[in-house]
Amino acid sequence: MLGNFSYCNPTKLYFGDGSLSYLDTELPKYGKNVVLIYGGGSIKKNGIYDDVMKILERNGKNVAEISGVMPNPTLPKLYEGVETVRRHQADLLLAVGGGSVCDYAKAVAVSVNCKEDPWEKYYLRFEEPDCEVVPVGCVLTMVGTGSEMNAGAVITNPDTKQKIGKVFADERVMPRFSILNPKYTLTLPHYQMVSGIYDIFNHICEQYFSGEDDNTSDYISEGLMRSLLHSSRIANRDPQDYEARSNIMWAATWALNTLVAKGKTTDWMVHMLGQAVGAYSNATHGMTLAAVSLPYYRHIMPYGLQKFKRFAVNVFDVDPAGKSDEQVAQEGLDAMEAWMRELGLVMNISELGATEDMLEGLADSTLVMAGGYKALSRQEIIDIFKESL
């Protein structure tokens, strides 16, 4: 069933090698005051910082900076950024980095003119902004989160140990423009690259493994997954393959810019399980997803058998002739496992530091989602974590 929905995604994307030059096209659309936002400083080592600053200068911008945005941006960092942007009276927030930096810029953008506490309003009461939103532009240097073309902004409150992923419905929160140069991603270590690839794949799975009926979104998802499988195998052998890396970058954007969730229910349970592991171990996000995925999918397979069968045939080319539905579905997950092992993903949570005595705690911090094929009981969550050890 393709249900009712609305769709709007106004972000302008500039894609390809050399696309940073389009910053010259975009900057004149905004006022003089720009706040440049970045992370730990790798952009200073690889030269992107200098390139961006040169373009800001030749466009006569008055630049302030927020640096040190961490992989999981915190609430105190959000408050700090809001102060900087207010002081600088920024007309544009320019995020240069990966998903965390983009997420953070969006969280600041909705908070600068917010009359209430943004954590309370957006992350606890889940409200939408009723104030002016400062425009955000992104220069993406890492691939996976899709933050460059969506209205998501995950913020972590270290006091309450809450990591909340707010997806705004207001399209003013989406980046006005994003610059995607696949070359910027070539220097990433292999571990980070494959972790990002699995994050992308799982974003699609989370939206695909839900609902019984065929709809266009599921077919687009299958196309994206096939593209990602194809490119990931090339990139795994040769991380410097520009074409493979560019296809991965483009698939990542469409994996999480709302399109493939349109008109259908979604799951997101692997993210809930993985985030619980991440909170305990500070492990790389994509690896936490990889480590819990197969136990989870094997567990829910009987409840969504037809979709898992379809996944096997349409995504992993399993030949269904003469086999039971269960056999076909299992072969699909076996093929997925083989692909994951080929990439060298982390396949169990022990490797990420989880131990048997943590299982109860992990289950406690796992939010249960209701959109998938089975709303998990606490015992099922513990069983899945145990299976993931």
Added chain:
Amino acid sequence: MLGNFSYCNPTKLYFGDGSLSYLDTELPKYGKNVVLIYGGGSIKKNGIYDDVMKILERNGKNVAEISGVMPNPTLPKLYEGVETVRRHQADLLLAVGGGSVCDYAKAVAVSVNCKEDPWEKYYLRFEEPDCEVVPVGCVLTMVGTGSEMNAGAVITNPDTKQKIGKVFADERVMPRFSILNPKYTLTLPHYQMVSGIYDIFNHICEQYFSGEDDNTSDYISEGLMRSLLHSSRIANRDPQDYEARSNIMWAATWALNTLVAKGKTTDWMVHMLGQAVGAYSNATHGMTLAAVSLPYYRHIMPYGLQKFKRFAVNVFDVDPAGKSDEQVAQEGLDAMEAWMRELGLVMNISELGATEDMLEGLADSTLVMAGGYKALSRQEIIDIFKESL
């Protein structure tokens, strides 16, 4: 190779049964003066006109009308519309109809404030608007063209017999919003429905059958084609199947809103051949495409063999085991032919009124495109038309 590109598609879509109510959400964003644009008056028979007028009235709009927009909107009609919109000082153009009405509204929107002759500027010199563009909103009642989410606007000059499809690069030309209610499409005659379905399928083919390399766009195209094959078979048996019709409507939007052409070359030669037939016979657009497609694709197959093989396997589930590439590719086109016959599409141009003595004239009016697997010679074009008789 995924080449460099930019992407921006800001149209807000409201999809589903009952989505007309979102006109109440959109109308307050624009000024008082609205010009309602529609075609031959079918919207007065099916009640959509009354529903739209009621919403315009309760939003206090001052409404003028342009009616009688023809299937191939003409240049004189464009001039007439520009006068009406100027006189009414319109703040919004509301197109209610199919692709022609949406196309026409966009052509008017870029012409109202244009200081030069719009035909000369946009359609002969292929320039972009350097004036204010009047906002356009669409309520879609027919499916196929994708006009609801792109910046295309085909206009025909009856004096010079030129039908020119201008695709604007300026995203201000795209509809600000489009309302897509699949229920509005249920009353269309079967002939029009399947003609629209083939138009959608061919839009994807035109973008797919070009370039040798795998890229994400081609994978998305395969997903869209598979979705369309699936839904079209259901709709063909039961045109009242809401789910099938809604998936067809959604696939149509994504078949021609620029996404699946990103980073690659495209062909569009079937449209050139079909439009030549249409100019001679005034036949339904989708049927002209259907009538020339197989002779064209069978002719170019050897020049793009790997893509035709991939099409056979990934779109039509042809089993490649133990077969030559040629055999697999041919079986794919045979499967496509079987699907087309199942839908009851027109499979030759004779049925559309073309005769052997027209072949030279048809060839004369066929524009040759260079993006496909083979730039056709005049003799090849004549051969393809002969094969299509």
